[in-house]
Amino acid sequence: MKQSQPLLTIVVPCYNEEEVLEETAKQLTSVLDDLTAEELISSESKILFVDDGSRDRTWSLIAMESTKNDYVTGLKLARNVGHQKALLAGLEKAKDKSDCVVSIDADLQDDVSVIRDFILHYHEGCEIVYGVRRCRKTDTFFKRTTALGFYRFMNKLGINLVYNHADYRLMSKRALEELSRFKEANLFLRGIIPMIGFKWTEVIYDRKERFAGETKYPLKKMLSFAFDGITSFSVAPIRFITSLGFFLFFLSVIAGAYALIQKTLGYTNAGWTSLIISIWLIGGLQLMGIGMIGEYIGKIFMEVKGRPKYAIDIDLYSERLGHFQHDETDMLMEERFI
Incomplete structure (x- = not known):
């Protein structure tokens, strides 16, 4: 059993969420x-x-809300770094001062009422509690189909994902400490967190329509996110290209033997179409293979540089806890509304 009154921090990554932020804070x-x-x-x-x-x-709006709501604090990143890194920034900032942390998006599609269930499971000893969607009725047919295919594909690659789970979850302080040991720059938290282990459970909920504003994950970003997840956890794409290369090699050996036999028997004819198709096919596969290898080399390049994942501009969270980040309070109050 956990302590009776743990300090909870709810981490909410935000990008251009002015239309929904006040309602999110209220709920x-x-x-x-x-x-x-x-x-x-x-x-x-x-x-x-x-x-x-x-x-x-x-x-x-965050800064203004923090002046009238004792619960609300804020963390302003110096630039846009993406959802996963912004979420990690919040988790790392809250880790030292909290007994448990719940992460949730600002769009209010996730049912905030099930946070109570998260906490109850935490009191029962669970270190990680995943919020899992009951169904995908609010998604389009295309998004629903591609999401199902993505989860199945990842499972076949041996990547342990929680089906229909995004980034709505509770993590204990101990789980967050373990998460901080993962140092990769290419973040895919949905794949990393199940690797931590510890006692976990799921809470099923119904996902709602977005309260206001527009989605921050259009098709292009979703495809990029899925590709990052695959290449960050598996070398299967490179192995597929290698296997395809071996298959085409043996196919070319058979085709070469056939052509040699045809020439020996005197049945050869000029084959411009087959020649061009072969060149385009092999050339395309070579470029695809080089591109796939380049993707992995690029990830290695990003990892070995060891650059920081984000930079914090203003930290109201530490200020609220009594640790001012600026020497002059007036300067901080002025910056809040910039």
Whole structure:
């Protein structure tokens, strides 16, 4: 059993979420009020909004909300680094001061009421609790089909993903400590976190329509995210290219033997079409193979440089806990609304 009143931090990565942010703060505040009243969490629990270099009023709204809501704090990143790195920034910032952390997107598609179930499972000893969608009725047919294919493909590659789970989860302090030991720059948290182990469970919920604003994951980003997940955890694509290369080699040996026999028997004819098709086929496969190898080399290049994943511009979370990040309070108050 966990301690009776753990300090919970809800981490919410945000990118251009001005249309939904106030409602998100309102609903999450209500959840924390209810959990505090039930004595399931500490009254010192927080909501940490992570502004991932937004170009709208997202940060101004976070800073303003923090002045009137004791739960709300903020972390402003110096530039846009992407959802996964922004989420990691929030998790790492909350790790030292929290007993457990819940991560949730700002769009309110995930049912905030099941955070209570997360906490109950945490009290029962679970270190990780995954929020899992009951179904995908709100998705288009294309998105539903491609998502199902992606999960099945990843499982066949031996990559352990929780089906229909995104980034809505609870992690204990111990699980976050283990996560901090993973140093790769190419982040795919949905694949990394199941590798941690520890006692875990799932909470099933119904996903809602987006409260306001537009999705930050159009088709192009979804495909890029899926490809990053595959190449970050498996060398299967390179092995596929190698296998295809061997297959075409043996096929060319058979074709060469056939051509030699035809020439010996005097049946040869000029074959411009077959020649051009062969050249295009082999050339295309070579370029595909080189591109696939280049993708992995590029990932190695990013890893060995060891550059920081993000830079923090303003840290209201530490300030709220009594550790000011700026020497002059007036300067901080001025920067809040920039």
